[in-house]
Amino acid sequence: MSKFTISAGFTDAERSEVARLYWQAFSAKLGKILGPDARTFALFTQIISPEFALIAHHPVGTAISVKTALLHAIKDQAKVLGLRHVRLDVIDINPRAQALYLREGFVPGQVEDIAPLQWVFGHSRSTRVTWTA
8 A cells, every 4th residue: 555644734835736625625515605616716725724734645546545544633633732522514425424434433413404505505414423532
């Protein structure tokens, strides 16, 4: 298996690439609300904070293990910050993510039903999952 590293934060030189990757990951969920790619990319480039970022640097072919490693890094960072809980929301159209969170010790909680707004968001509900240290 190929090796990868996870680092906290990013440099100003990496800001544009981090914003691009974030938008690539979340544009399907947020695109209808946030508008055109160029405008949203500019917004993310301006507001994305290295203080709240964990970045995985990896060769091609390690995506599955990177996701698990990033969850471990998030939990480790929470412990370093003295936090007892990590909360994520997972949408109904992403069952693979939900399965990963459950395998990693997250417990499902409140379900938000937004069916009337499904055409805007592209999903009809989200489940809050929480990990406790």
